[in-house]
Amino acid sequence: MSESLFDPSNGGKQRERGAQLMPGKVSNSDTFCVDQLAGRSIMSGSKLILRGIRELLRARGMTYRDLAAQLGVSEPTVKRDLSRGNFSLGRLDRICEVLGVGMEELIRGDGQGPVLLTELSDVQEQELIADARLLLITYLVLNDWKFAEIIAAFHIDENELVSLLLRLDAMRLVDYRPPNRIRKLTARNFSWRKDGSVHRFFIEHILPEFFAARFDAPTDGFHFMGGSLSDGSMRYIAAEMSRLAREFDALARQDAALPLEARSGCSAVFALRSWEYSAFTRLRRATNPSQSR
Numbered sequence: 001m002s003e004s005l006f007d008p009s010n011g012g013k014q015r016e017r018g019a020q021l022m023p024g025k026v027s028n029s030d031t032f033c034v035d036q037l038a039g040r041s042i043m044s045g046s047k048l049i050l051r052g053i054r055e056l057l058r059a060r061g062m063t064y065r066d067l068a069a070q071l072g073v074s075e076p077t078v079k080r081d082l083s084r085g086n087f088s089l090g091r092l093d094r095i096c097e098v099l100g101v102g103m104e105e106l107i108r109g110d111g112q113g114p115v116l117l118t119e120l121s122d123v124q125e126q127e128l129i130a131d132a133r134l135l136l137i138t139y140l141v142l143n144d145w146k147f148a149e150i151i152a153a154f155h156i157d158e159n160e161l162v163s164l165l166l167r168l169d170a171m172r173l174v175d176y177r178p179p180n181r182i183r184k185l186t187a188r189n190f191s192w193r194k195d196g197s198v199h200r201f202f203i204e205h206i207l208p209e210f211f212a213a214r215f216d217a218p219t220d221g222f223h224f225m226g227g228s229l230s231d232g233s234m235r236y237i238a239a240e241m242s243r244l245a246r247e248f249d250a251l252a253r254q255d256a257a258l259p260l261e262a263r264s265g266c267s268a269v270f271a272l273r274s275w276e277y278s279a280f281t282r283l284r285r286a287t288n289p290s291q292s293r
Contacts, residue, residue: 049092049103050085056099070098097189097246116187117172124171125197137164138173142190144256147180153260210267219266234272241270 057067068078071094081087096103120128128135133156140150150161162178169176175183192198215222229237248268255263 118187122196129201
């Protein structure tokens with residue numbers, strides 16, 4: 001699923017945080033530079049961010065080339081940015097996403113903090129889908145719902161919620177501190193196992209229910225398109241889908257600050273593959289002359 005359950009990551013609020021933590025001179029191109037920042041304490045904070053990025057790269061066994069590939073830029077660009085400290089706030093946000101951290105970890109500059117999960121074991125995924133309430137709480141917590149909000153919106157009392165959160169704490173999905181402090185321990189690039197239990201549950205149970213609708217509400221959208229595209233065009237569409245998914249994530253994080261009555265649960269599915277409806281394929285002529293005999 002998308003951010004709503006299956007692709008949690010940070011976005012819009014993170015950018016706001018970054019802007020607040022860097023109150024020095026910012027250019028019209030939304031970039032900041034260590035040399036441009038006014039005041040010794042601010043410059044020190046910028047150096048901590050750069051040092052934090054380098055330490056997290058080492059801790060994750062990533063090279064500048066690896067980071068550049070995930071950012072979609074050249075290796076010299078990454079080296080220049082991390083040596084000069086001159087890059088856009090948007091670039092900093094993407095670096096945080098790739099490293100699976102928030103600005104807090106970078107500001108600490110020590111490369112420490114809890115180990116953040118990028119995926120669960122299949123046994124853990126099976127535990128989630130076997131209990132609808134546990135799966136619900138996982139979905140809510142990964143989407144930044146607060147303790148009181150969950151109690152107010154669902155038929156789950158305080159004792160049961162505490163019990164469910166303790167199970168998630170044991171799975172290291174969250175750091176739960178009674179009575180109501182919840183900190184999720186999923187990295188920004190967290191995802192469910194490909195072809196794992198949650199993925200199969202999504203295909204078999206979630207998708208059919210999701211698509212069994214008219215999609216005719218003012219805020220709904222449905223576009224099913226078919227055509228013949230080159231490999232290059234398909235790669236372009238796939239990249240645009242990834243960009244749109246990141247934007248969905250950013251908006252979800254941003255809107256999490258709104259009261260419950262100002263937002264509604266929603267899901268989006270982005271999918272693309274080489275495919276033809278089987279009934280059409282059966283009508284195709286054989287391309288190999290020997291097959292027509």
